[in-house]
Structures are given as C-alpha cells and as structure tokens.
Amino acid sequence: MYLIRVTRLLAGNKRPRWFSSEPQVTSTLTSSEIGLITLNHPPANAMGRVFLQQLKHEMKSMEDARCIILHSALAPKVFSAGADLKERATMTMEEAEAFVVQLRTTVQELSDLPVPVIAAIDGVAVGGGLELALAADLRVISARSKVGLPETSLAIVPGAGGTQRLPRLIGEGRAKELIWTGRRLSGVEAAEYGLATRLVENEESTLETAMKLAEEIAKKGPVAIRASKWSIHEGMKEASMENALEVERQAYARVLPTKDRLEGLAAFREGRTPNYRGE
Numbered sequence: 001m002y003l004i005r006v007t008r009l010l011a012g013n014k015r016p017r018w019f020s021s022e023p024q025v026t027s028t029l030t031s032s033e034i035g036l037i038t039l040n041h042p043p044a045n046a047m048g049r050v051f052l053q054q055l056k057h058e059m060k061s062m063e064d065a066r067c068i069i070l071h072s073a074l075a076p077k078v079f080s081a082g083a084d085l086k087e088r089a090t091m092t093m094e095e096a097e098a099f100v101v102q103l104r105t106t107v108q109e110l111s112d113l114p115v116p117v118i119a120a121i122d123g124v125a126v127g128g129g130l131e132l133a134l135a136a137d138l139r140v141i142s143a144r145s146k147v148g149l150p151e152t153s154l155a156i157v158p159g160a161g162g163t164q165r166l167p168r169l170i171g172e173g174r175a176k177e178l179i180w181t182g183r184r185l186s187g188v189e190a191a192e193y194g195l196a197t198r199l200v201e202n203e204e205s206t207l208e209t210a211m212k213l214a215e216e217i218a219k220k221g222p223v224a225i226r227a228s229k230w231s232i233h234e235g236m237k238e239a240s241m242e243n244a245l246e247v248e249r250q251a252y253a254r255v256l257p258t259k260d261r262l263e264g265l266a267a268f269r270e271g272r273t274p275n276y277r278g279e
C-alpha cells in the first residue's frame with residue numbers, strides 16, 4: 001500500500017499545548033515520497049486555533065517530500081467549511097483579528113512551500129476551506145463537490161487570500177460575482193472556470209487521481225521541480241519580462257550543476273527511466 005506511517009519524535013514533555021488535543025490534521029509520507037496531509041476534524045473540518053496550529057506543524061514536517069497532497073478524511077461530504085464560526089463567536093474583535101492574520105499567514109505558508117502542493121477536493125470547500133485549496137499549486141476536484149466564498153453572507157470578506165487568489169485564477173468578473181453572491185459552484189463548473197486543474201467524474205476517487213498526478217511529478221528531477229515552482233512564483237510577482245527572465249535564469253542555474261541533470265541525459269542516451277536523487 002501507499003502509506004508508510006511517519007513516526008514523529010516528540011521531545012519528552014515539551015509537547016506543544018495543542019498536541020494534547022485530538023489530532024485534527026495529520027500527515028504521512030508514502031513510499032514514493034509524497035506527503036499526504038489529512039484534514040480530519042469532524043463534522044466539517046472547521047478551522048479553529050488548534051486546527052491551524054496542527055496544519056502549520058504538518059506542513060512544515062512535509063517540506064522534504066517530493067510533492068504534497070492536501071485532502072479531507074471527511075470526503076465526499078466536506079473538504080473544509082472554513083473558519084470555525086462557533087469558536088469565532090467566542091472571540092473578541094481583537095482575537096478575531098489576530099486569528100485571521102494567523103490564518104492568512106498559514107495559507108500563504110502553504111503557497112510558499114518549496115514543493116508542489118495538490119489539493120484533492122471531494123465535498124464542500126467553502127470560505128477558508130476554499131481559500132486553503134486556492135493556495136495549493138494544483139486542484140483536483142470531484143464533480144459532486146461544491147465550492148464557494150460565502151463570507152459576504154456573514155458580512156465579512158474572504159480573509160485568507162480569497163479576494164486575491166480567486167480573481168488571479170478565474171478572472172476579476174467571475175471572482176466578483178462569486179464573492180458578492182456567495183454562490184457555490186459544482187466541481188464541473190469549478191473546472192470550467194479554471195479554478196480546478198483536473199475534474200474527476202468517474203469512479204476513481206479524487207485522492208487516487210491526485211496521487212497519480214503526484215507520482216508523475218515525483219518521478220521528475222526534484223531540484224528542477226522546486227526550482228521551476230520558485231521561478232513561476234517569483235516571475236508572477238508583477239515582474240517586468242526582463243526581470244522575470246532573470247528569475248528563470250536563476251532557476252536554471254540551480255539545476256545546471258546537479259547530478260540529476262547528468263542522470264537525465266544518461267538515461268535518455270541509454271533508453272531507460274532516470275533515477276533522480278535530488279542531488
């Protein structure tokens with residue numbers, strides 16, 4: 001089977017306070033070095049303080065994987081219902097503000113991970129749940145999923161990057177319509193809009209499709225995958241074409257001295273599958 005349980009060495013009594021809670025987010029590493037981050041906080045994967053701390057921790061622990069998949073143990077019901085509105089009701093305005101900063105930062109940290117991240121969405125992904133998925137590099141979605149940003153119905157705005165990432169992905173007009181109406185798109189519509197990169201309509205599970213995609217990526221040169229993610233992200237930061245091409249030059253300079261580059265050439269010459277070691 002795919003999964004190998006990752007054993008975490010927790011330093012004696014120095015366990016963070018949130019570790020004493022039931023795990024809400026966990027992670028495992030597969031034999032092909034794919035990091036699987038599982039959201040598992042029934043009934044809705046609502047994002048509260050503990051959830052956020054655990055998500056941050058699991059993301060960090062998977063940084064050395066070749067590719068990361070973010071998925072929900074509550075599929076096909078829910079990916080995530082966004083911010084924990086029950087916890088929010090107990091917060092002062094200052095606490096709510098601090099939490100949203102933390103959430104926004106964590107979602108950005110997901111986007112900044114040096115390796116490709118795939119969100120496998122099967123179920124409802126709304127509010128912060130969709131914003132988390134929008135910060136992934138790729139989104140695989142089931143036809144039965146429902147996604148949207150309902151924040152304005154709660155008299156707030158998307159606070160975890162949704163007002164920025166959604167228009168960049170699907171265009172300003174469509175993003176405005178979704179944010180101002182709170183309408184939920186089906187998985188099919190989300191794929192048509194370009195919000196998801198892959199639609200799963202058949203019997204194959206969304207996670208299986210994401211896993212196949214991740215395995216395809218994991219076979220490529222790891223330094224090249226990381227350098228190209230960095231190059232794309234840097235180049236998309238409103239850079240002039242001149243600066244953007246300089247970014248690409250720097251990314252290329254990272255792969256040029258690697259053994260993997262020579263291994264790729266040797267494998268091509270010998271007609272065999274390359275064995276990349278990330279060196």
Ligand SMILES: CC(C)(COP(=O)([O-])OP(=O)([O-])OC[C@H]1O[C@@H](n2cnc3c(N)ncnc32)[C@H](O)[C@@H]1OP(=O)([O-])[O-])[C@@H](O)C(=O)NCCC(=O)NCCSC(=O)C[C@@](C)(O)CC(=O)[O-]
Binds near residue numbers: 156
């Ligand atoms: C998820 C479905 C589709 C399930 O829909 P369903 O299957 O019909 O089940 P349900 O509606 O009965 O919900 C099941 C349980 O999940 C709970 N639940 C559900 N959502 C939440 C939530 N967010 N926070 C806390 N609890 C939640 C809900 O209260 C209920 O708890 P129970 O009554 O069994 O104890 C439905 O419940 C739903 O649509 N929920 C509303 C989701 C929503 O409005 N999310 C937006 C959150 S705002 C946000 O994310 C803001 C952000 C991140 O951008 C910025 C910020 O932090 O301010």
